[in-house]
Amino acid sequence: MSSSHPAVIPSNGPYYGRFGGAFIPEILAPAIQELEAAYDAARADLAFQAELDATLQTYAGRPTPLTPAHRLSDALGGARIYLKREDLAHTGAHKINNALGQALLARRMGKKRIVAETGAGQHGVATATVCALLGLECVIYMGTTDIERQALNVLRMQLLGAEVRAVDAGSCTLKDAINEAIRDWVTNVRTTHYLLGSALGPHPYPRIVRDFQRVIGQEARVQILATEGRLPDLLIACVGGGSNAIGLFHPFLDDEAVAMVGVEAGGSGIDGGQHAARFADPERGRLGVLHGTQTYVLQDPDGQIALTDSISAGLDYAAVGPEHAWLREVSRAAYTYATDAEALDALQRLSELEGIIPALESAHAVAEAIKRAPQLPADALIIVNVSGRGDKDMQTVAEMLGDKLSSDQPHSGRRA
Amino acid sequence: MSRIETTLRGLRQADRTALMPYLTVGYPERDSALTLIPALVDGGADLIELGVPFSDPLADGPTIQAAGQQALRNGITLTRCLEQAAALRHQGVTVPFVLMGYYNPILQLGVAAFAAQAARAGIDGVIVPDLPPEEAAAVRAACAAHGLDLIFLLAPTADTARIDIVTACTDGFVYLVSLVGVTGARDHLSEDLATFVARVRSATDKPLAVGFGISTPAQAARVARIADGVIVGSALIDAISYADAPAEAAARFVEALRVALDAARSAP
Numbered sequence: 001m002s003s004s005h006p007a008v009i010p011s012n013g014p015y016y017g018r019f020g021g022a023f024i025p026e027i028l029a030p031a032i033q034e035l036e037a038a039y040d041a042a043r044a045d046l047a048f049q050a051e052l053d054a055t056l057q058t059y060a061g062r063p064t065p066l067t068p069a070h071r072l073s074d075a076l077g078g079a080r081i082y083l084k085r086e087d088l089a090h091t092g093a094h095k096i097n098n099a100l101g102q103a104l105l106a107r108r109m110g111k112k113r114i115v116a117e118t119g120a121g122q123h124g125v126a127t128a129t130v131c132a133l134l135g136l137e138c139v140i141y142m143g144t145t146d147i148e149r150q151a152l153n154v155l156r157m158q159l160l161g162a163e164v165r166a167v168d169a170g171s172c173t174l175k176d177a178i179n180e181a182i183r184d185w186v187t188n189v190r191t192t193h194y195l196l197g198s199a200l201g202p203h204p205y206p207r208i209v210r211d212f213q214r215v216i217g218q219e220a221r222v223q224i225l226a227t228e229g230r231l232p233d234l235l236i237a238c239v240g241g242g243s244n245a246i247g248l249f250h251p252f253l254d255d256e257a258v259a260m261v262g263v264e265a266g267g268s269g270i271d272g273g274q275h276a277a278r279f280a281d282p283e284r285g286r287l288g289v290l291h292g293t294q295t296y297v298l299q300d301p302d303g304q305i306a307l308t309d310s311i312s313a314g315l316d317y318a319a320v321g322p323e324h325a326w327l328r329e330v331s332r333a334a335y336t337y338a339t340d341a342e343a344l345d346a347l348q349r350l351s352e353l354e355g356i357i358p359a360l361e362s363a364h365a366v367a368e369a370i371k372r373a374p375q376l377p378a379d380a381l382i383i384v385n386v387s388g389r390g391d392k393d394m395q396t397v398a399e400m401l402g403d404k405l406s407s408d409q410p411h412s413g414r415r416a
Numbered sequence: 417m418s419r420i421e422t423t424l425r426g427l428r429q430a431d432r433t434a435l436m437p438y439l440t441v442g443y444p445e446r447d448s449a450l451t452l453i454p455a456l457v458d459g460g461a462d463l464i465e466l467g468v469p470f471s472d473p474l475a476d477g478p479t480i481q482a483a484g485q486q487a488l489r490n491g492i493t494l495t496r497c498l499e500q501a502a503a504l505r506h507q508g509v510t511v512p513f514v515l516m517g518y519y520n521p522i523l524q525l526g527v528a529a530f531a532a533q534a535a536r537a538g539i540d541g542v543i544v545p546d547l548p549p550e551e552a553a554a555v556r557a558a559c560a561a562h563g564l565d566l567i568f569l570l571a572p573t574a575d576t577a578r579i580d581i582v583t584a585c586t587d588g589f590v591y592l593v594s595l596v597g598v599t600g601a602r603d604h605l606s607e608d609l610a611t612f613v614a615r616v617r618s619a620t621d622k623p624l625a626v627g628f629g630i631s632t633p634a635q636a637a638r639v640a641r642i643a644d645g646v647i648v649g650s651a652l653i654d655a656i657s658y659a660d661a662p663a664e665a666a667a668r669f670v671e672a673l674r675v676a677l678d679a680a681r682s683a684p
Contacts, residue, residue, distance in 0.1 A: 023519055023546045025475040027571035027596060030578060169481065175472065182474045187597040189573060289520045289546070290472065302493040303524035304471040 005256050008332045014203035016326035022202035023289045028182075031189045036204040038109045043211070048108065052101055059133065060090045060100060062215065066223035066383070071353040072369075079233070079376035081369055084220045084385045086244065087358065093388030094216060094244045095126035095197060101212035103130040106193035113137040113188065116195040117181040119146055119174035119240070120314035120361060121153025122388050123197030128162035138162040141180040143172040146313045153392050171307040174240075174317045178291050198241025199321035202292030206322055213247025220383055221251050228381060234372065235260045237385040238364040239335065240276070240314050242321035244387035249333060259334070261372075262324055263364045265310035266337035276308035277337040278320045279328060290319040311340035311396060312360035314388075338367035344400055346370055347390060359388035360396065418565045419540045420512045420588035423462060424623035424644050433640035433677045436625055437670055438465035438516065438649030440483040441500055442492030444662060449500050450507070451663045452656065457511055459667040460674030464509075465543070465647065468497050468517025475545045477600025479650035483657075494521040494530070498537040505538035514567065514588075516543040522555070531558035541565030541588045549585040556585070567591055572612045576619070583620035589645060590616060592626045601631035601651040605638060613642045633676030640680040648673060 014021050022032055042048040056062040065088065069081040086094035099116075106114060114136050118124030124140040131138035140157055144166050147154055157164050170176040178201075185194040199209045217235075224232050235252060237245035239262035252258045267275030278285040278296040284306055288297030298306040298318040310316040327333040338346070343360055346367035351357045358366055362385065369384045376382070390397070417425070427434050437456050441449045453464055469484035469492055476484070494517065501513055515534060522530045522544065534542065542564055547555060549568055559566040565587035570579060573596060583590055592613060595606040606612075609626070616624055626639045627647030631654075636646045652669055659665030 021551050022548070023551055024548060025545055025571075026548055026569040026582070027475075027573055027593060029548055029571075030573045030575065169485075170471065179472050179474050183477070183598050186475065189596060286524070289523060291474070292546070297520070299520065299524070301524070302495070303521035304488060305520070 005259055005332055008253055008327070008330050012207055016323045017329055019293070019295050019322035019325040020203055020206060021294050022292055023294065024202045024292050025186055027186050028189060032202060032204070034109065039105060039204055039208055042105055042108055048104065052104055055100055056097065056215065060096045061088060063219040064088050066220055066227065069354050072350065073373065075353055076370060076373040078374040078378065079372070079380035079382045081373055081382045081384060082224065082232070083354070083356065084216060084248065084383055086216060086385060086387045087356065087362070087389035091122070091126045091129050092391065093122040093126065093359065094213060094247065095123040096129065097215055097247070098197065098209050098212040098243060099123065099126035099130045099195060102193070102195045102208065103134050103136060106136065106195065107134055109193065111191060111193040113139070113192040114195050115139045115141065115181050115184045115192055116197060117141050117174060117177035118197065119177065119316060120312065120359070121146065121150040121157070121392060122314060122359070124162070124164070125153050125156045125160070127195050127197070128157040128160035131162065132160045139184065140164050141167050141177040141184070143174065143176050144168045145172040146174065146177070149396055150313055150392055151395065173308070173313065175305065182291065198243045199246045199323060200241040200291060200293060200319065206293065209243050210246045210250060210323060213243050214250050216244065216247035216385065217249060217251035220248060224381065224383060231255050231258050232381040232383045233257070233259060233376070234380070234382045236263065236365045236368050236372070236382060238263045238315060238361050238387060239320060239324060240265070240317050240361065242324045244385050246321060246323055248383070248385045249327070253332065260332070261368055262333055262335045263368045264320070264335060264337040265312060265315035265364060266339040266342070267309040269339055270337070274309040275337070276310045276316050276318070278318070279335045280337045293319065293322050295322040295325045296320050311343060311400065312364065314359070314361040315364065336368060338364040342367040344397065347397065356386065357390035358386050359390050360393045362387045418588050420463065420514065420565050421623060423512055424589055427462060428623065428644050431681050433643065433681055434462040434625065434645035435460055435670065435674055435677055436463045436465060436645050436647045437461050437652050438467055438627070438647060440467040440469060440480060440487050440653060441497040442469060442487030442490045443483040443653070444486060444657065446490040446492060447500070448662065450503055452666050453504055454507065454509055455663040455667040456670050457509060459670030461511060461670055463512045463514060463645070465514045465516050465649070466497060466501060467649070468494055468515060468521060470518040470521060473518060475598055477598040477650060479601065479653050480599050483653050494525055498533050498539070501539055502537040512540040513538060514541040514543055515539050516545065519544050519547045527554050527558045531562040531564055535562035535564055539564060541567050543567045543569070543591060545569060549581055552585070569593055570616060572596055572606065572608055579616055579619045583616065583622060586622065589623040589625045590620065591647070592616060592624055592643070593628045594626050595629050597628070599628050599650055601654060602629035605629065605635050609639070610642055633672045636673045637676040637680035640677045646673070646677060
C-alpha cells in the first residue's frame, strides 16, 4: 500500500486536540487528582511495572499469539490476515489487561473496594477476577438488558465473588451502568476505586486504560516483525469505547505506513437510527460531553443522549473514546461500521474457517477484514484484533440464527 | 454585585437564612413550573433553582432522576425551560432564578447563545454540576458577558487548595454539597457538615448555601445556624409527587421550612 499516514504525537494530558477533559461532579475532583498522581508514580516505579508484567505473563497468559488466518485469507483472496488473539487471554478478552493494571494501582492507593460497569460482561468478569486475585471487594453495575443477553457472564462474576447490581434505567445497557457506577463512586469515593473499563470517561482514565492496553499493540508489533520481517499494512479493531482498538493502534502511531481502521456498531443500519456508530451518523453523532469526556456522542437536538442499539453489548454505547475522535480528526485512523448482520456473518465465517469463535464485538472487526482483504494485493498484511471470544454470545447467536444453525450444510459452503 | 449575592447578603444582614427550593422544570406536568414556582414564592422562598432535565444525571439520586425522566417524556427541553422562566418573569415573579443543568444540553444550544437566551429570560445564575472550574473557561466568559452568575459547587472531599480554587471562581454564592454522595433526601445530616462549612467560611466571605440531602424542617433549621442559604430539592419533589394539588403541597412544604429557618435564627 502506498498511502502514508501522518505521525501524530500522543497526549498524556487531559486533552486530545479538542477532545477529552474531565467534566466531573466536584465531589470527584480530589479523587481524580489523586488517581492521576498515583498513576504517574506507578508508571515511574519499576517495581510496579515488573509486578504488572509478571502477572500478565504468569496469570493472564500473555503474550497472546498472533495467528495467521490461512483459510480465511485464502477464501477471501487478497491480503493475508493475522489475528491478534486477545480471546486467549485469561477471562477470554483483552479487558483483563486494564483490569489487572488498575487493580494493582487501586491496591497501591490503599483502596479496598472496586466498582465497575460492564456491558457485555467481559469487563465485569475481568474486574471480578482481579479482585478475587488481589482480595478486593467488588461491585459490578450492569444494565438489565445486558444481564438478560449475557447471563453466562453474570454467573461468572458471581462465582468470582462479585456483587452484580442490576441497573433498570434508560436503555438498561452500558450507559446506564456507567451512570450508576459513577453515583456509587461519588458516594464511596473515600474507600473506592472506580475501575473504568474502556478508554473513556474523565481524564486520566482514557490515558490509563490506553496505557494498560498498549501491550496488545506492543506484542503484535514484535510478533509481526518476527514472523514477516516487516510491519503490517492495516490494523483493524472494533470500537465501542475503543480500548482494544487504542491498545492495538497506539504502538503503531509513529509508523506512517501502517493504516488503522476502527469499526463501530452499525446495528440494523445507520438510516433507521438503530445503531451505535457515533462517527457514521452526522445528524445525531456530534461533539458532546458524556460521562466526563468531550467527544462524539449520539444525541438528540436538545443534547439528550440517544439510546443506542447493537447486537453486541460491548459496542452498544453512545460515546466514543476521545483519543479515537482525535485520531479520526487528524486523519491518523479511519472509522467505519459493520451492521449486526455483517458481524453475525463474520462470526460464522471465522468459526468455520479458522476454528475461532470471536465475540460479537470482535466480529465487527472481522467483518471489515472480510470487506477489505479482497481489495488488497496478495503481499499486503492485515492484523485484526480478536478482542474476545464468543462463548458469552451463544444465546444471542442462537436467537439470531435460529434453525439455520442446525442445517446440515456448512455456512461457508452455502456462500461459495 | 449580582441580584443573587445582593439578596443573600441582605438576608444575612437581616439575620435570616435564604430558602432556596429546587424544582425540576416540566415535572409533574410540562407547564407545572408556571404554577408551582409562584406557590413556592408565596410560601417564603427567597430564590428558586430551576432544574433542567438531562437523560444521564450522574450527580442525582433516584428522586431527581425520575422527575427528570418524566419531564423529558413531557417534552421539556432547555429552550422550553428558558421560555418558562421568561413566562414566570412576565407573571411578575421577581425572586432570583438559578438554572441548574448538566453541560451537554448547554453545549448543544451553544455556550454563547445559551448565556444570551438565559439572561433574556430573566435567569440570574447558572449551576452546571458536571462542569468544574478547570473546564469552565468558555461558560464563565459567556456568563460574565451577559451578567449571569456562574455558581460552583464544593464538596466535603475538598482540601484547602481546592476550597481556595472554587471559592475564588464562584459568583453569587458557594454551593456546598452537604455530604459525600448524590442528591436525595436523607434521614440524617452529615456529622461533619459544621466542620466543612467552617472550613469554607474561613476561606471566603461569599455567601454559603448548603444543599444535597436536606429534607425536613429540623434539618433545615440546623443548617440555618451555620449557612446563609438552604437548598431543598428531592424532598420537595417527593412532596409534590404524592399530592392531589401539587401547588398547595409545594407552598405548604416551603412554609414549614420557612418557619423552621426563621425560628432557628431568632432562637438565642
